[in-house]
Amino acid sequence: MKKKNTIQSVSFEKSSQNIQQCPTSTMPEIAFIGRSNVGKSSLINAICNRKGLAKTSSTPGKTQLINHFLVNEKWYLVDLPGYGWASVSKTKKAEWEKNITRYLLERESLYCLFVLIDLRLPPQKKDVEFLDWIGENEIPFAIIFTKSDKISNNKIQTQLRMHKQHLLKTWEELPELFTTSSETKFGTIDVLQYIEKILN
Numbered sequence: 001m002k003k004k005n006t007i008q009s010v011s012f013e014k015s016s017q018n019i020q021q022c023p024t025s026t027m028p029e030i031a032f033i034g035r036s037n038v039g040k041s042s043l044i045n046a047i048c049n050r051k052g053l054a055k056t057s058s059t060p061g062k063t064q065l066i067n068h069f070l071v072n073e074k075w076y077l078v079d080l081p082g083y084g085w086a087s088v089s090k091t092k093k094a095e096w097e098k099n100i101t102r103y104l105l106e107r108e109s110l111y112c113l114f115v116l117i118d119l120r121l122p123p124q125k126k127d128v129e130f131l132d133w134i135g136e137n138e139i140p141f142a143i144i145f146t147k148s149d150k151i152s153n154n155k156i157q158t159q160l161r162m163h164k165q166h167l168l169k170t171w172e173e174l175p176e177l178f179t180t181s182s183e184t185k186f187g188t189i190d191v192l193q194y195i196e197k198i199l200n
């Protein structure tokens with residue numbers, strides 16, 4: 001049976017610098033985070049089947065605000081700025097960290113945080129540290145490996161194995177894992193189905 005995309009409507013609602021500016025609505029939110037350039041905005045577009053919805057760029061640091069997109073008039077997809085972007089000033093980095101930390105810790109309607117990881121790379125220190133932090137703070141999360149179209153099927157399997165082994169060093173059991181490509185849309189419906197499961 002062909003998997004169906006159940007997104008009937010999606011619209012950009014607003015960009016916020018901090019949690020105070022976020023929508024007052026309490027509708028459930030599903031947020032995307034990960035290192036700059038990992039493909040957060042592209043994946044949101046692929047899931048929604050809308051190319052220019054979230055702004056993307058080959059230069060890291062494109063998304064700098066908390067962006068809310070309303071889906072099916074019922075829930076939000078939230079595009080967050082990337083972490084680990086080297087060429088940003090210290091002051092800006094600190095401010096970003098403060099704003100995103102507050103959003104992640106205090107946004108009561110945050111149902112799930114997807115942490116995106118580039119499948120082509122070995123486990124990165126920044127990602128490992130970030131996962132440890134969300135674990136300590138008990139933020140509900142799942143992992144999405146991105147850019148799977150850039151490597152062979154064999155390499156996908158070896159990379160997945162390596163990432164799982166690495167995760168099991170710190171986690172008692174593996175979180176939910178997805179492998180995706182925004183280019184070919186591989187895995188995007190699985191992510192959407194998982195979101196719907198969480199929301200129901």
Ligand code: GTP
Pocket residue numbers: 034035036037038039040041042043055056057058059060061062063064080081082083146147148149150180181182183184
């Ligand atoms: P920031 O907003 O800067 O934190 O980056 P981001 O994580 O939102 O990344 P973005 O979606 O802007 O994508 C970064 C670059 O990677 C762009 O050039 C995308 O076209 C490319 N890209 C993203 N996802 C994929 C993918 O699945 N496959 C391929 N081949 N390229 C991708």
Ligand code: MG
Pocket residue numbers: 040041042055056062063079080081082
């Ligand atoms: Mg982005």
